[in-house]
Amino acid sequence: MIITPVTVKNLLGLHARAANILAREASRFSSSIEIEDFARQRKIDAKSIMQLLMMAAGQGSELMLHVSGDDQEKATETLKALFDDGFGEPCK
Numbered sequence: 643m644i645i646t647p648v649t650v651k652n653l654l655g656l657h658a659r660a661a662n663i664l665a666r667e668a669s670r671f672s673s674s675i676e677i678e679d680f681a682r683q684r685k686i687d688a689k690s691i692m693q694l695l696m697m698a699a700g701q702g703s704e705l706m707l708h709v710s711g712d713d714q715e716k717a718t719e720t721l722k723a724l725f726d727d728g729f730g731e732p733c734k
Contacts, residue, residue, distance in 0.1 A: 643710040644718045648677075650703040652728035660729040661694035667720055673711025675721065679703065688721070701733075 650656060656664070668675045668688040675688040679697055685708070686693035699705060707725075709718045 646707045648725040651733040652731040655700035665691040671717035673714045673717045676708040678706040
C-alpha cells in the first residue's frame with residue numbers, strides 16, 4: 643500500500659468536473675484507491691464520483707491517497723499529478 647498526502651489546489655475544489663476526472667482516472671487502475679479526509683474523519687472510494695462529490699473537499703483540503711494493488715505505483719503517480727495540477731483548472 644502506498645499512502646500519499648495530496649492537497650486540493652483548484653479554486654472550485656472537487657466539484658463535478660474535477661470529481662469526474664478523478665473518478666475516471668482512478669477507474670483505469672485495478673488497484674484499490676481510497677481518499678481519506680482527516681478533517682471530516684471519512685474515507686471514500688476514489689472510483690465513485692458520488693462519494694467524491696459528497697466529500698465536498700474545497701480548495702486547500704488536505705487529503706490522504708491510499709492505493710493498494712498491482713499497479714499502485716502508476717496509479718499513485720497519475721492521481722497525485724492530477725491534484726498537483728489542480729485538475730487543469732485555475733488555482734489562484
